[in-house]
Amino acid sequence: MSVAPLEPATPAAWLKTAGRPWRRLTTTAGLIVVADILPAIGFAAGLSLTVTHIERGLGAALPWLTLAVVSLILRGLIGQASVMIGVRLGRAVKVDIRGRLLADLFGRGDRSRDRLTALVEGVSALDAYFGRFASLRLAAAVSPLLIIAVAAVASPVSAGILVFTLFPFVVGMALAGTAAAGESRRQFQALERLSGLFVDRIRALPALLAFEAEDRTAKDITAASNDLERRTTKVMRIAFVSSGVLEFFSALAVALIAVYCGFNLLRLLPFPVPEQLDLARAFFVLALAPEVYAPIRRLAAAYHDRQAAEAAAPSLMTEDSEPKPALDLGPEAPAILFRDVAIAYGDAAPVMRDFTLDVRPGQVVALVGASGSGKSSLLHLLLGLAPLTDGEIEVGEARLSACDGFAGQIAWAGQHPLIVPGTLAENVALADRTASPERVTLACRVAGLTLDLDRRIDERGGGLSGGERRRLGLARAFLKPAPILLLDEPTANLDVEAEAAMLDAIRQAAEGRTTLIATHSPAVAALADRVVRL
Template sequence: MTAIPSTKAMARARGRWLTAAAGTGAGAAGAVLLLDTLAAIGFAAGLAGGVVAVPDGLAAVLPWAALVAVTGAARGLFAMASARIGAAAAERSKAQVRRRVVEAALHRAPGGATTLGGWITAAVDEVEALDGYVARFLPARRAAVLAPLLVLAATAIASPVSAAILLGTLIPFVIAMALAGGAAADESRRQFVALSRLSSRFADRVRTLPVVLAFGAEQREAKALGEAADELATRTMRVLRVAFLSSAALEFFAALSVALVAVYCGFNLLGQLPVPVPEQLDLGRAFFVLALAPEFYGPMRRLAAAYHDKQSAETAAERLMALPAPLTPARPRPISAPPALAFHDVTIRYSDSDRPAVANLSFTAAPGQTIALVGPSGSGKSSLLHLLLGLAPVESGTVLVDGVPLDRMGTVAPLASWAGQHPLLLAGSIRDNLLLANPKATPRDLDAAVEGAGLGPMLARRPAGLDSEIDSRGSGLSGGERRRIALARALLKPAPLLLLDEPTAHLDHASETALIATIAGACRGRTTLLATHSERVAAIADQVVRLGDSQ
């Protein structure tokens, strides 16, 4: 049994993951925020010096006014630079993590528990949650460690007592923020889980919309989605209430510190403090302390404003860390000649099924042979093809490709051409759809594939020929024409292995007859696995393997 990691161990693992995902850009943004704090100290000094120099005339004020102008402009530039550096770092971080998620989705183990909606949510919503963490929270956190100390040190030089007042108000503020932060973490985690659940459910229902409509379940599903959305809204309001509470605590202690410093400086200047203090302020030092006091809580204001980003990112990190790692199959050795295939006692079973899709199947295919997999729907024909492509789980048995175990190769996709029973078409030209198999194909290669698949008559009826536009549903194309495009695409890839899944399904007798000759031509010079329920198609094969009730 796998041990459940402790809360502290999970927090450390999550922190390491987020640190690796964030990269170094957030550190640069935090350093720029520290420069903003130094500019704030210069700005306060300019204000104080200018006020003191007013009685001496305009000439004495101008240098201080120049300091105010330069440091004020510098603060604006530093704030803008920090935001841009943080945003750029966040974009790099999201691109890197999103690339990992997509790679894991495309190279996942067959039969995984994560649904399509779950992968979509991970690649979009959960990765996007890293944006505020990298762009705003990390720079603010790094600046909040040192910036208050810089302000405190500058204040202590002018007035140690004022620095002590600022430090004294910080202690209860830290306690209040710790309490609010713990509550915010729990509420934010529940809110993010609810958001992920809603996004995953919505994506899955959109994907299965035809089934929902066919069974008249649209009202029920709409109601369920509405209830999930209401739950998310409720949890979001709870997060906002905690955020408002923490903001109120921050503003209270920030206002309290400034007010106490202002009262102290005023009574000190008037010499009417009720207790003795070891300093006597002049106007310049008092004004400098008053101008700088609000900056003491400025870095912590930024941190508090971005604290929700931290909670969202940590919740997203936990979910992203739990995604299965992508499979890393060994790179298959180059095969240019038609390979030999051998299936020995192969059993395929999906995780959500009680019975195997294929049980104890054995057969061999010599190089260049065409093997027809014949059987009724559900007999496992497509699963065998998917197995070769790394899309179906092997429970037992072995598959050899030219003597090399398939589990060492992972997939035969690099050396195979594929045409499925539901040909994938892209919105664009017919040429674009064909070049999907081989983007570097020459015009001569295209002409050979078109001729081999028998696409000539169809293209002759279209004024634009290969440049004719089609949509993703193949509107305006017959079933036979869609399958011929899929065959032409398979022919265009110079692969020694050909996998065809029900290439003549749902075609009438005349269309099937015309396509069988095309298929026979496509199989020449390749090792071919041909899944079909048609005995007429199976007749062109060198060997017939019967599955299911046909055995």
């Protein structure tokens, strides 16, 4: 699968490179929010004309009152439509980016804590950005100017006041956004540190308990939690202060319009103006004044969503790669060549380096060595579960760096086979969904799995012994029509009698396949054509 990068690392830049459907949704949502000014103008006109006609009786004022009510209902419908489109856009963006991250996570074997945090928290931060902020940004840029232009028809002086007060309003918003940007980035970094620390400590829990390091670990997690709390408080403090500043300028602007209209109507202005308002125009301008600032206030309320998204965006970047062809090795057992292979997880020291091994077609090779020597990592490398840091792997004529991986052409039996709720037969058939019941039964018989195949098991495999679990994994490997077989400690923790019974099943499963077996068992190693010590 091709993984596209998020470059530059900003949500707005990603939107420009996204597919047309998402851009159309964003434009549509923005235009719907801009269209909200039409019922706003209708409400202001209906309200002002209702007030001026009410003295003639309810019949004269009723059409204008109806206009005001209909405008309010229309505003509600427009608001609902913009929310629904925003939800659709946010969901579409999350699905797209989460799919890219998962492809990057499994395609390159990058299981770092930062990638996991980005997958959960970072993608969620983009939801609010594309669902709310992206559409409000267009409305905040266009709607105030359109409303001021309409107000200028009724009162040019009032429109001038609105333009004058709009400038400090925008400046205050920009300053607040600049102050919040840095704090939002630091808050997301603190969240990544806390998430990574927690994941690392959970992974190392047995060691922590063995070395009685619980208190120190608790202190580390507490310190990271307190740091996140402090940074979150700073972000919220800036948000509250900026909201107060914007509300102040908004109230000040409306108050200035109200004072001007009132003194103009009473002809008490201390300076000359080129207009004389009547009640209808004064009421119309006064009703429109709050609408000038409403789009910007909504944008300010969603501005934190932008800061959170931009803080998360760098962690959502993925490596760019060209589409890789799918691999089809065919039914014949291929040769496998490891050439100067190195495996390293993240920034840790390499698990293995400069490893070279040439496996002939159909050969059975046993990988033996102490725990931690890299036996399982070599098998995981072929499955795409470990990163190829250096070197190359060739399977037949295919190179790992030039194809989409070998996992689809590999039969695999690990130490802990995946078990899903269902019957035993359904669990075996996970290896080949097209397999007939007869083939499933044959695979179980060859693997020595003599249990009732209609027996139901839960996700924990309750009632299955360790040997039966391994036979389940071996039955899957035997069922899958793959030219490569990988076995990871197939007889671990089995007694001598159970191991002897397993050896014949392993021998049959390896027939006609190129087989790699990671094992500590001398009996299993004796089955191999070649033993490689790591």
